[in-house]
Amino acid sequence: MAAQPAPARLADSGINLTMAELAVYAAGLLSVAAGVMHLWAAPEHLSEWWGYGAFFLAAAAAQGLYGLALLRWPTRSLALLGVYANLALVALYAATRTSGVPFFGPHVGDAEAVGALDLAAVSAELGLILALIPLSGAHRSLASCLVPGAAQVLGAGLVLHLLRAGTHGSHDGLSEGWLLGAIPALPLSLLALLASAPLARSASSYLFGDDRGPSPRLLWALASAGTYAVAHAAAGAPASLVEAGRDAGVVLGVSSVVLFAVAALRGAPWEERRSFGLWHPRAFAGAAGLAAGLAVLAGPTIFGHDFSPSAEAQQAGGECNAGSANRSYDVAAVNVEIPFNRWGDLDPDGQVYVLQGDKEAVKNWHKPLAAEASQDSAENRRLRPRPLILRANVGECVEVQFTNELNDRQWGGRLTNPRASIQARGVSYNAQTSDGGAVGFNEDTSVPNTPGQNKITYYWRVPNEEGMHLFRSQTMSSGEEEDAGSNAHGLYGAIAVEPAGSAWTDPETGKPIYAGQGRVDRVTKDHGDPYVDADIHAPGAPSFRESAQLAQDYNEVQPGMVGHGFNYGTEPQRNREHHPLPDGLGEEVSLSSWGYGDPALIKLASGKATAESPWEPGKEDCGLQTRLEGKGSCYVSNVTHAYPNDPTKIRYAMAGVAETHVFHLHANQWLANPKDTAAFDASGNTRKDPGSATLDSQTFGPGESFTADLLYGAGSQPGTVGDSIFHCHLYPHFAEGFWSLLRVHDVREDGTTKTPDGTKVREVKPLPDRNAPAGPSAENPGFPRFVPASTAGAPRRPRAASRSPTPPTRRRRSTR
Ligand SMILES: [Cu+2]
Numbered sequence: 163m164a165a166q167p168a169p170a171r172l173a174d175s176g177i178n179l180t181m182a183e184l185a186v187y188a189a190g191l192l193s194v195a196a197g198v199m200h201l202w203a204a205p206e207h208l209s210e211w212w213g214y215g216a217f218f219l220a221a222a223a224a225q226g227l228y229g230l231a232l233l234r235w236p237t238r239s240l241a242l243l244g245v246y247a248n249l250a251l252v253a254l255y256a257a258t259r260t261s262g263v264p265f266f267g268p269h270v271g272d273a274e275a276v277g278a279l280d281l282a283a284v285s286a287e288l289g290l291i292l293a294l295i296p297l298s299g300a301h302r303s304l305a306s307c308l309v310p311g312a313a314q315v316l317g318a319g320l321v322l323h324l325l326r327a328g329t330h331g332s333h334d335g336l337s338e339g340w341l342l343g344a345i346p347a348l349p350l351s352l353l354a355l356l357a358s359a360p361l362a363r364s365a366s367s368y369l370f371g372d373d374r375g376p377s378p379r380l381l382w383a384l385a386s387a388g389t390y391a392v393a394h395a396a397a398g399a400p401a402s403l404v405e406a407g408r409d410a411g412v413v414l415g416v417s418s419v420v421l422f423a424v425a426a427l428r429g430a431p432w433e434e435r436r437s438f439g440l441w442h443p444r445a446f447a448g449a450a451g452l453a454a455g456l457a458v459l460a461g462p463t464i465f466g467h468d469f470s471p472s473a474e475a476q477q478a479g480g481e482c483n484a485g486s487a488n489r490s491y492d493v494a495a496v497n498v499e500i501p502f503n504r505w506g507d508l509d510p511d512g513q514v515y516v517l518q519g520d521k522e523a524v525k526n527w528h529k530p531l532a533a534e535a536s537q538d539s540a541e542n543r544r545l546r547p548r549p550l551i552l553r554a555n556v557g558e559c560v561e562v563q564f565t566n567e568l569n570d571r572q573w574g575g576r577l578t579n580p581r582a583s584i585q586a587r588g589v590s591y592n593a594q595t596s597d598g599g600a601v602g603f604n605e606d607t608s609v610p611n612t613p614g615q616n617k618i619t620y621y622w623r624v625p626n627e628e629g630m631h632l633f634r635s636q637t638m639s640s641g642e643e644e645d646a647g648s649n650a651h652g653l654y655g656a657i658a659v660e661p662a663g664s665a666w667t668d669p670e671t672g673k674p675i676y677a678g679q680g681r682v683d684r685v686t687k688d689h690g691d692p693y694v695d696a697d698i699h700a701p702g703a704p705s706f707r708e709s710a711q712l713a714q715d716y717n718e719v720q721p722g723m724v725g726h727g728f729n730y731g732t733e734p735q736r737n738r739e740h741h742p743l744p745d746g747l748g749e750e751v752s753l754s755s756w757g758y759g760d761p762a763l764i765k766l767a768s769g770k771a772t773a774e775s776p777w778e779p780g781k782e783d784c785g786l787q788t789r790l791e792g793k794g795s796c797y798v799s800n801v802t803h804a805y806p807n808d809p810t811k812i813r814y815a816m817a818g819v820a821e822t823h824v825f826h827l828h829a830n831q832w833l834a835n836p837k838d839t840a841a842f843d844a845s846g847n848t849r850k851d852p853g854s855a856t857l858d859s860q861t862f863g864p865g866e867s868f869t870a871d872l873l874y875g876a877g878s879q880p881g882t883v884g885d886s887i888f889h890c891h892l893y894p895h896f897a898e899g900f901w902s903l904l905r906v907h908d909v910r911e912d913g914t915t916k917t918p919d920g921t922k923v924r925e926v927k928p929l930p931d932r933n934a935p936a937g938p939s940a941e942n943p944g945f946p947r948f949v950p951a952s953t954a955g956a957p958r959r960p961r962a963a964s965r966s967p968t969p970p971t972r973r974r975r976s977t978r
Pocket of ligand 1: 823824890891892895900
């Protein structure tokens with residue numbers, strides 16, 4: 163055995179021990195201790211996979227036997243074996259705690275947590291290595307490897323870090339991404355250098371007849387870099403062979419340059435260390451060569467950011483995260499009974515996205531008000547269930563904090579504990595953190611409904627163009643007919659993208675749409691229709707009406723009966739024909755609000771309608787209107803309101819998953835490509851010669867969304883007053899309820915007027931940059947009150963459907 167030349171005596175104890183003997187005892191005990199710890203951990207790993215368990219048992223046996231063998235035969239070669247084997251174990255440990263479990267088994271690529279027991283085991287192994295190094299004589303070769311090893315891990319680590327930052331948009335700083343990533347690779351690097359040096363030396367002697375000079379140094383650099391590259395790629399638990407090969411290639415290239423530079427300056431490890439001054443021509447040339455090599459390898463990555471259009475450059479504003487979010491929404495997925503119309507059609511298993519602060523108001527839509535707001539869980543707010551429309555201005559970064567509060571459900575005999583998420587189309591996001599799916603090797607970015615685990619935050623960068631983009635839960639979005647998945651029960655919404663710098667107000671109240679301090683958690687209004695309608699005010703441009711119309715096909719509106727419609731509203735013809743009007747034929751007048759009330763009309767705070775007792779329009783007795791000085795209404799319907807020629811954008815989308823439909827709007831037109839030629843010039847005047855095709859019908863399929871920017875505004879060029887229907891142009895769908903109304907009012911509606919059946923008309927605030935029409939007068943009470951008839955019968959023919967300078971004539975009711 164290689165003893166220390168100077169024996170240390172433990173004089174006081176009377177025991178004579180050399181340092182070498184002490185080192186052997188320590189190393190033997192540490193090896194047995196590490197073996198015991200591996201044995202202790204073996205059952206846990208055996209339960210994960212037999213291979214992991216077998217590895218721990220083998221390691222435990224080897225370390226235990228090695229400890230005993232070392233005590234019995236303390237030879238130099240046995241000590242060397244211990245140094246190498248334990249270096250390998252430490253390298254493996256570093257890999258499992260950083261880049262993930264390498265090679266095999268069900269946890270490949272998973273980074274394990276650091277624990278007390280494994281830290282103790284790895285400390286024992288490091289102590290054992292330190293104790294054995296002097297005995298093995300490895301300190302000389304190890305010392306010669308430290309500088310090239312450190313240069314190798316730092317050089318290869320730097321280039322890999324920069325490449326990853328460039329290709330994956332990873333934004334770890336230099337310290338986390340490079341230094342902390344490189345240091346755990348040091349044991350692997352030392353092992354590779356130790357193993358390859360004797361081989362390179364023998365090969366050099368054989369090939370060149372000499373082991374000194376540039377050629378042996380180059381051979382050593384290549385052999386060491388190659389060994390390290392292979393080991394590094396394998397230990398990195400690569401996702402694919404291609405990725406492994408690419409990483410190995412990068413490491414091989416960088417390491418060989420770095421190691422050759424080190425060898426050029428210091429000589430190969432087996433050569434006598436050469437001293438050098440930095441200004442010595444050879445040292446200077448080596449340093450310059452190293453710098454040039456690194457520049458060639460890393461340069462394209464570093465400078466690529468400046469000279470090529472990166473993903474970030476293509477989406478203005480850069481990275482979207484907590485630090486850069488322009489807006490934050492607090493969204494929940496909850497169960498709500500969704501009413502479709504006044505005839506009792508209802509989905510008892512509805513699922514909706516809702517702002518947290520509106521949750522109770524939406525769930526309680528049907529519940530009578532409490533005597534005091536403080537006694538009511540929704541503080542007497544009552545909002546109609548509608549698809550959630552979030553808004554952002556172009557290019558903004560939106561934070562969406564999502565909570566899954568769906569109930570456990572019994573579906574098809576199975577109890578489901580539903581996961582849920584939000585996956586948005588049309589926006590850009592990091593698929594590892596904000597996808598809302600569970601796909602491939604990406605993180606699962608859906609959440610269960612278990613309290614404590616049911617929250618996740620998504621970040622979306624909205625595009626630099628106006629429009630609207632659907633989102634939905636990507637976990638159980640579709641299913642069989644009877645359970646139909648979350649999408650068919652309403653779990654979808656959209657994000658509308660508005661012009662830069664826009665402010666958004668509620669068209670009924672004139673207040674900003676959303677409320678909440680810092681984080682938007684509710685709408686400002688406390689009754690009626692949340693989310694879908696907005697007035698948008700962009701600086702330097704005309705204000706416009708925005709109506710989001712999210713269509714759905716094959717709603718289950720009654721068991722075994724389907725409907726189609728917009729924004730959770732559907733108005734099937736069968737219901738209306740079931741109640742024939744006294745003086746009209748069924749189908750002929752079935753679309754009339756005059757005889758049947760507005761489409762998809764529902765009543766808030768008044769219990770649930772049934773087929774036997776549908777809600778009667780006009781009975782304003784639910785208590786909401788008294789709270790707002792007579793201005794509120796109990797009723798919410800699928801009617802969008804505007805004044806003649808108000809700039810109006812209907813953003814419509816197919817949120818259903820079954821079929822392609824046709825969006826058709828009467829009496830109005832829009833450009834197929836609104837970007838081709840703006841409908842309005844810089845002064846806000848309408849243009850006469852749009853450059854794009856003009857449409858009044860547009861096919862839209864699942865997931866698609868369009869904006870109908872109405873030419874000349876609501877009511878088109880003549881300012882058509884009254885109801886313009888929009889509907890699916892496939893007749894069976896239309897008859898199954900797929901229609902709504904755009905209502906253009908010819909008098910100022912201040913929230914005090916009524917339709918002929920007695921239903922209050924909600925206030926329609928004039929757009930701030932347009933003159934409001936005059937209020938109702940005896941001469942013109944306004945649409946539809948100027949239609950001469952009494953309600954609950956077939957309507958009479960109104961006046962000519964355009965604004966005329968002459969006052970409308972009132973006609974007496976005629977008889978048929
Ligand atoms: Cu259709």
